[in-house]
Amino acid sequence: MVSADFIYLLPLFFVGLGAIVLMIVSTFKAVTIRQGAILALIFLVLAFIANTFNMASGDEVYSVYPFEEVFNKMVIVDTFSGYFSIILILGAILTILIGLHYFERRKEFTVEFFSLFLFSVFGMMFLVHANELISAFVGLEIASLSLYVMIGFEKVIDRRIEASYRYLVLGSLAGIFFLLGTAFIYGATGTTTIGIIGDMSLNTFSTNQGLLIIGGTMILITFLFKITAFPFQNWALDVYDGAPLPVTAYMAATFKAAIFGFILRLMIVDFDLIRDFWDNALVYVIILTLAYGSFLAVIQRSLKRMLVASSIVHTGYLLIGFTSISALGESAASSIIFYLIAYFLSALGAFGLISYITSDDRLRVTYDDFRGFAKIRPYMAAMLSIFMLSLAGIPSTIGFIGKFYIFTGAIESGNTVLAIVAIIATFISIYYYFKLIAVMYFYRSPELTNVPPLKGIAPTVIAFIAIAIIWGGVGNTLIAYFPGVDFLIDMAKASYNSLFIG
Amino acid sequence: MDFGILSVIIFFPMFVAFAMLILPVSAKNTRNAAFFTSIVIFILVSIVYFNFEVTSNMQFQEHHMWVAAYGIHYSLGIDGFSLIILMLIAILIPSAYLWLWHGRTKGYWVSMLLIQSGITGTLFSQDLILFYFFWEGMLLPVFMIIGMFGTGDRVFSTIKITIYTILGSLFMLISILYLGVAFFHNFGFWSFELSDIVKINNLSRVEELWLFAGFMLAFAIKIPLFPFHTWLLQTYSNSPTGGVFLLSSIMAKLGVYGIVRFVMPIFPELYKEFAPLFVWLGIFGLLYFGIAAMMQVNIKKMFAYSSASHLGFIVTGIFSLNAYGMTGAAFLIIAHAMATGGLFLLVGKMEYELGIKSIPALGGIAKKAPVFTVFFGIMLLSIVGLPGTNGFISEFLIILGTFGFNPAAGVVSALTVLVAASFMFWMFQRAILSNNGNDVSGMVDLSVKEIIGMLPLAFLIIAMGIYPDWFFYKIAPTIHHYLVDILEIRN
Numbered sequence: 001m002v003s004a005d006f007i008y009l010l011p012l013f014f015v016g017l018g019a020i021v022l023m024i025v026s027t028f029k030a031v032t033i034r035q036g037a038i039l040a041l042i043f044l045v046l047a048f049i050a051n052t053f054n055m056a057s058g059d060e061v062y063s064v065y066p067f068e069e070v071f072n073k074m075v076i077v078d079t080f081s082g083y084f085s086i087i088l089i090l091g092a093i094l095t096i097l098i099g100l101h102y103f104e105r106r107k108e109f110t111v112e113f114f115s116l117f118l119f120s121v122f123g124m125m126f127l128v129h130a131n132e133l134i135s136a137f138v139g140l141e142i143a144s145l146s147l148y149v150m151i152g153f154e155k156v157i158d159r160r161i162e163a164s165y166r167y168l169v170l171g172s173l174a175g176i177f178f179l180l181g182t183a184f185i186y187g188a189t190g191t192t193t194i195g196i197i198g199d200m201s202l203n204t205f206s207t208n209q210g211l212l213i214i215g216g217t218m219i220l221i222t223f224l225f226k227i228t229a230f231p232f233q234n235w236a237l238d239v240y241d242g243a244p245l246p247v248t249a250y251m252a253a254t255f256k257a258a259i260f261g262f263i264l265r266l267m268i269v270d271f272d273l274i275r276d277f278w279d280n281a282l283v284y285v286i287i288l289t290l291a292y293g294s295f296l297a298v299i300q301r302s303l304k305r306m307l308v309a310s311s312i313v314h315t316g317y318l319l320i321g322f323t324s325i326s327a328l329g330e331s332a333a334s335s336i337i338f339y340l341i342a343y344f345l346s347a348l349g350a351f352g353l354i355s356y357i358t359s360d361d362r363l364r365v366t367y368d369d370f371r372g373f374a375k376i377r378p379y380m381a382a383m384l385s386i387f388m389l390s391l392a393g394i395p396s397t398i399g400f401i402g403k404f405y406i407f408t409g410a411i412e413s414g415n416t417v418l419a420i421v422a423i424i425a426t427f428i429s430i431y432y433y434f435k436l437i438a439v440m441y442f443y444r445s446p447e448l449t450n451v452p453p454l455k456g457i458a459p460t461v462i463a464f465i466a467i468a469i470i471w472g473g474v475g476n477t478l479i480a481y482f483p484g485v486d487f488l489i490d491m492a493k494a495s496y497n498s499l500f501i502g
Numbered sequence: 503m504d505f506g507i508l509s510v511i512i513f514f515p516m517f518v519a520f521a522m523l524i525l526p527v528s529a530k531n532t533r534n535a536a537f538f539t540s541i542v543i544f545i546l547v548s549i550v551y552f553n554f555e556v557t558s559n560m561q562f563q564e565h566h567m568w569v570a571a572y573g574i575h576y577s578l579g580i581d582g583f584s585l586i587i588l589m590l591i592a593i594l595i596p597s598a599y600l601w602l603w604h605g606r607t608k609g610y611w612v613s614m615l616l617i618q619s620g621i622t623g624t625l626f627s628q629d630l631i632l633f634y635f636f637w638e639g640m641l642l643p644v645f646m647i648i649g650m651f652g653t654g655d656r657v658f659s660t661i662k663i664t665i666y667t668i669l670g671s672l673f674m675l676i677s678i679l680y681l682g683v684a685f686f687h688n689f690g691f692w693s694f695e696l697s698d699i700v701k702i703n704n705l706s707r708v709e710e711l712w713l714f715a716g717f718m719l720a721f722a723i724k725i726p727l728f729p730f731h732t733w734l735l736q737t738y739s740n741s742p743t744g745g746v747f748l749l750s751s752i753m754a755k756l757g758v759y760g761i762v763r764f765v766m767p768i769f770p771e772l773y774k775e776f777a778p779l780f781v782w783l784g785i786f787g788l789l790y791f792g793i794a795a796m797m798q799v800n801i802k803k804m805f806a807y808s809s810a811s812h813l814g815f816i817v818t819g820i821f822s823l824n825a826y827g828m829t830g831a832a833f834l835i836i837a838h839a840m841a842t843g844g845l846f847l848l849v850g851k852m853e854y855e856l857g858i859k860s861i862p863a864l865g866g867i868a869k870k871a872p873v874f875t876v877f878f879g880i881m882l883l884s885i886v887g888l889p890g891t892n893g894f895i896s897e898f899l900i901i902l903g904t905f906g907f908n909p910a911a912g913v914v915s916a917l918t919v920l921v922a923a924s925f926m927f928w929m930f931q932r933a934i935l936s937n938n939g940n941d942v943s944g945m946v947d948l949s950v951k952e953i954i955g956m957l958p959l960a961f962l963i964i965a966m967g968i969y970p971d972w973f974f975y976k977i978a979p980t981i982h983h984y985l986v987d988i989l990e991i992r993n
Contacts (some may be wrong), residue, residue, distance in 0.1 A: 331571075394642070395635040401569070404631070407676070408572065412683045419679070423672045430668050434645070434661065442649040442657045489571045 018043025091254030099246030120146035124258035163242025184215030249351030334492035342402030398472030558983030573692030582980030600955030677716030724757030738806035743850030751843030787814025827903020
């Protein structure tokens, strides 16, 4: 007899189980990478089905604490966590499908990699399900530790080792801030449970407000570090660049979503006080993040580094959504979630396609290497262009709708200056995104290097992402019952509302 | 979901373009398909034109919700002003295709089709976000066509025009979003539809000024209005013929159209207040670009400047705040598109046959290619504004309008038109007529296709010049509506 509470935890269970099974399986030499990947995919798909089942059955907005007598509100399952789990599991599935070609070409990758991969997914899902600071820390560290190893998995390449080590040291340092912040908050309020902290923070008599703000600030520092916001962005370029491309894609798209998921919950439910305190400071953080990210992106010659640097700029856009939360609530939160999805798709597509292109050789890394690429691989060039356009926020892509929501929210909440700064950053981004399109289409390439052909799983998946990006940009209720922009927004709103009924 | 005729006009070329892109079709067949598409569109537009009732109402409207959460509508419609531009596009594009018949690749035709979709979409949009959508979307095929098929330093020119126009449109985007938010604060629900946005009444003067500036910047760059013209020269001289044709004869006009369609109804007070500035800016542009054109040796660059010079005059017309000026401006949009478009096609041919762009190196074309010369002459006379051509009617009306606005401005504009046009004859004499011994033996006269392509333009230039009322009556109620209802001017 399976209890109802257990059904709620099935998605987490499947991913965790998959990680352990893969760990055991990886001891058998006979298992190939492809088989390992398929096994991982099976568990992810099971988790996805369980998660969709949870979301589809019952109310549109739900919130439960499974096994409350055991976990005591440490873990929460609501529409919000369900929605983010969809993003995370989908991100993991897509990363494996896209990266498989790459993993198979590099002999250092073994089946253990997928075990680590599932552990990291488990950590991220745990993070968005966490309703308590220590649990969140556990989730964050499970995900981070797995990533440290995944980054350095190709151990014959020095850059990988360097990136892994750098991330390990800096990431642990950032983690310490989180712990210290938790301790402060516990000192101020006597609890680490989200929701109760919020209630306590309003009680000015018994709560030490200063301590609470310092604690909250420290936790925010950890998150600003993880999402590569200014002034904690310097590690990103070297670490992301040093990581294998599929892992970079995974970190930039999926890991970021998980962190934003948790910090959204924390900010919305708990940190009214800190939010007010931080909103002004955040404006400067955003402006500097946008400015510095744009600067970094403009000066890069390597495509991968440009994409990484531009992900800093996208972090800036996302943070703009945060400043609108106080004034707007629902629509600001849903704009953040929508932008996350938009960025998730575009970044995964861009990184994924480049990783596919470079999986056979290591030649195509700079802009110049893509000269005349459209002649050799017209469809790949077209897809890459779609991703660039979406990242730049050109109409008819999902990136435009995402920017539309974020900017409208900023203006609506009175932060027109931020909207203008963001527009200027967008303007600069046209340069580095369009440069790739120009290079691919406007030059003739003298020699044909070996680019993998457009067949197999990875290109198919990438093509689907490209179609999804266009659909997200123009789609509406044209096709009945097919989710379009409005559907994503409604879902995001439902997940926001589920935060308040727990 | 039902689609009206306007949707078909927008999306049919786009559909054909993508079909051609995906299917393994040769460049030749792509061209045939593109030409066929343009003829179909011409027929559809003719149906629209003749069914258009002579009132100032928005007609052929289509209205669907697009993004419900923010009240973005897929909302289309045309009035008299858009109608004549639409008709213009429908006539110009097949003519141009006949001229571009040989030696183009598949990508070229696909880009042309996409540009056509973008242009018509921009023209029909009655929702600000939808308008932005097409306005920005139109840029991509332009980017492609210049970058892939241009000459000279094409990559740099492409990046330059892209950066320029996107700078303008992004500030327009901010203004649009701000208006949407203002509407929401004003009425409690979201809408970006033009008919809703015009009702906003809670903006302060400072806010309005900034928003006005945001819109005007985008349109001024597109037109281009002095001093936002620095992209012009390079882009025009490095673009392929088809690209420069569309840029000069249609896309530049969309900047003017945007002012009339959006800036005028949303900011009627500011429109009137800043009218003197733009009238003088237009006249200054007319003179400045006229002088700049006179000094060009490269014939394409000369036309680029002469085109900008006339666009300045169009801007003068639409800001003259009276029926003469505005009707004249609408008329000049048509006249100028035909004449300049025709000239760019003719020059493109000359460049293709001879490989020469410099005026002093040309000469004696008239002997080698008499038919070419005749058409060249007709276009030229329209540009100069000789009585009997549509150029004359439109320039005359704008001068009248400017007189009505401000006699001093009227005098200056009348004189300036003469100055700005004189260089055209000089060029004609040097490059085409004079027998100065330059080797132009490579020049061949027009083929049958090219003559067929050029005939409608030449015919309309003269027909509109002799009997302009054919064309006035469709647009007159609309202009009246703009002046009396929107700007609240009675004269």
